[in-house]
Amino acid sequence: MSRTSNRTDGDIIRDFLSVAGLLEEPQLAQLYTYLVHGHEATVQDVIDDLELGQGTAYSNVNRLVDAGLVEVTHDEQPRRYAAHKIDLTVTTSAADREYTITPALIDAVGRAETNDDIGTYVDRHGVAGLATALTYTVARERGEVTHRLMADDLDISPLAAEMILQALRPVVHEYYDIEEAGASLDELDDDDGDARTFDNADGDDR
Known part of the structure; x- marks a missing residue:
């Protein structure tokens, strides 16, 4: 679709x-x-x-x-x-942000039935927030961001960021091609540089 x-x-x-x-x-x-x-x-x-x-x-x-x-x-x-496979892009009225609804996002929502961390995150941040977290999880698994950068971007606690990143990790590895990152996550965690902001990372979803 x-x-x-x-x-x-x-x-x-x-x-x-x-x-x-x-x-x-x-x-x-x-x-x-x-x-x-x-x-x-x-x-x-x-x-x-x-x-x-x-x-x-x-x-x-x-x-x-x-x-x-x-x-x-x-x-x-x-x-x-x-x-039918779904691939539908929705543009929100807030800052013209786009969310692409794919089987990966629907899978993540479905896992709220059995995964308490995902269920709690959806309760607190909504499906739009989960879509944002999924984007960050892809970037995290590719070695591009850390849980601290995500936490800063979305104004959530580092613990909450780490929990949802771990919960969404199986989804990411099932639907996305993840290659070896150039830097280790430990090296990235020690980086005090500016947080990276993604187009669909909406702090208002908190």
Whole structure:
């Protein structure tokens, strides 16, 4: 589900509203991520692998189908489902910041169901704050920033920065190509230089 020039405004708005539902409900985000990785699955697969009740599993799958985020790939029983990949860029009215909603961000939201550190961060900073943290985690894993620089940029404690960076690390390594950095993280941690600010690092999300 990528935004292209030949798509109507109505299509884009429907995409945005559908994705917004995912970002508001970690359980739906978790299911969407499961279907993206599994390529195709039955509702029974969802029940077994995500440990959902039968009613919840059917309801959530149907909601994703109705939203246009999941499609039926095999109509005979048992039906099989697959997810459409999402790549949607949203520009906010505050300082014209852009957030790109990708499977990586949706995966991170879904992990709030099982990861207390991510859940707490979303509660305090919202999904926009989580998107910012994900950007910093990519940079951290590439050796470009440290938790102290992130903490200074976002006006949060170094401990809070380190906790969310660690929590998002598996997401980053699953979706991004991470190469060896030129400097070690220890060397970067000792650097007293100015903090690096990213375009979508919004201190107002705290």
